Amino acid sequence: MKLTRLAPALLLLSACSSVRYDDPGKTETLTIDYGSTDLQTLAGDMVESLVSSPALNYLENPGKTEDKRIIMYVGDVENRTSEHIDTQAITDKIQTQLLKSGKFRFVAADQGQAEIGDQVRFQQGSGRVRTDMMREFGKQLGADMILYGTLRSIEKRKGSSVESGLTRKQDVYYQFVLRAVNIDTGEIIWQDEAELRKTSSQGLFGRI
Amino acid sequence: MKHPELSTPTRTLLGLALLAGIGSCVTPRGTAQNTYSMPREGVEVEQDIGSPGLARDLVMESITTRRKDGRLQVAFDLRSTRASDMAFEWSLIWLDDHGFPLPTPRNWNPAFLRGKGFLTVTRTAPTPEATGFRLALSRPDSVR
Numbered sequence: 001m002k003l004t005r006l007a008p009a010l011l012l013l014s015a016c017s018s019v020r021y022d023d024p025g026k027t028e029t030l031t032i033d034y035g036s037t038d039l040q041t042l043a044g045d046m047v048e049s050l051v052s053s054p055a056l057n058y059l060e061n062p063g064k065t066e067d068k069r070i071i072m073y074v075g076d077v078e079n080r081t082s083e084h085i086d087t088q089a090i091t092d093k094i095q096t097q098l099l100k101s102g103k104f105r106f107v108a109a110d111q112g113q114a115e116i117g118d119q120v121r122f123q124q125g126s127g128r129v130r131t132d133m134m135r136e137f138g139k140q141l142g143a144d145m146i147l148y149g150t151l152r153s154i155e156k157r158k159g160s161s162v163e164s165g166l167t168r169k170q171d172v173y174y175q176f177v178l179r180a181v182n183i184d185t186g187e188i189i190w191q192d193e194a195e196l197r198k199t200s201s202q203g204l205f206g207r208i
Numbered sequence: 209m210k211h212p213e214l215s216t217p218t219r220t221l222l223g224l225a226l227l228a229g230i231g232s233c234v235t236p237r238g239t240a241q242n243t244y245s246m247p248r249e250g251v252e253v254e255q256d257i258g259s260p261g262l263a264r265d266l267v268m269e270s271i272t273t274r275r276k277d278g279r280l281q282v283a284f285d286l287r288s289t290r291a292s293d294m295a296f297e298w299s300l301i302w303l304d305d306h307g308f309p310l311p312t313p314r315n316w317n318p319a320f321l322r323g324k325g326f327l328t329v330t331r332t333a334p335t336p337e338a339t340g341f342r343l344a345l346s347r348p349d350s351v352r
Contacts, residue, residue, distance in 0.1 A: 025313070025315035026315075027318045027348070027349070029350040030352055037315070040315040044313070047334065052277075052281065
């Protein structure tokens with residue numbers, strides 16, 4: 001067979017694509033943009049710090065009985081990067097791991113409160129729920145502390161030049177600051193920061 | 209050098225096919241992984257060497273453990289024996305009293321070491337049930 005006939009077939013075969021399942025914990029360096037590994041690393045570092053902090057072991061409150069664990073409200077992480085980042089994914093991941101750790105108690109945030117409001121109004125107003133089983137407002141726990149923070153990035157790009165060996169370089173630095181503040185006093189009880197640096201070099205024919 | 213049967217369009221097509229092959233069908237590299245287990249709070253470490261090369265390049269040393277606020281805290285150094293820089297990934301799995309892995313998130317942490325450098329890892333067990341841990345080391349094997 002002449003190579004002229006073989007070439008289109010080769011082109012088709014080589015331009016293949018594939019889909020497969022992979023380990024969600026695997027590191028990801030598809031692009032330099034914020035990704036799953038950054039989410040896992042930043043959240044993991046903060047959980048480690050929160051769990052090991054002795055300042056966050058217990059807090060007295062007249063309303064508490066024997067369980068003196070801190071009741072936490074998870075607030076927002078402000079995105080001050082230039083990327084569109086769903087920062088609630090960070091707080092959700094942190095809350096999941098902290099809840100599993102058993103160190104803290106949590107109260108529902110906005111989404112949960114809206115659901116609770118709808119449900120209580122339904123129970124009390126629909127006439128479909130037994131009166132002895134109706135839930136009512138005014139019995140929720142009050143949070144001791146709020147967890148909130150900021151995600152920032154510093155980005156730098158360098159175009160290709162002879163000096164750089166015709167490679168384009170990009171550097172992104174992420175700083176994630178999280179703090180726990182006492183709602184009564186406004187005092188910051190705990191604060192930590194996690195940092196990440198990612199660099200990318202791109203030559204004429206792709207990433208190096 | 210010119211092949212007698214290859215015309216210019218054919219050579220162009222073959223070249224494109226090769227480039228497309230390089231660009232689109234890169235399969236992930238299979239990387240061997242080494243694990244180091246510490247089933248109890250002692251300092252006896254079990255090693256499962258999947259990659260002798262990785263075991264030569266990275267040594268786990270200065271292992272210390274303690275209980276802090278009821279949780280196992282571990283610290284160890286990962287030292288590079290190579291003179292040149294190296295990238296690798298590490299992951300910790302927490303084990304209960306029976307050696308079962310606890311349902312805690314397991315993600316690979318990318319790390320970079322200068323030649324002969326070391327990285328100190330300090331981690332607190334996410335739950336009080338953890339009584340041991342397993343460290344897994346791997347060559348970089350990212351989704352890229």
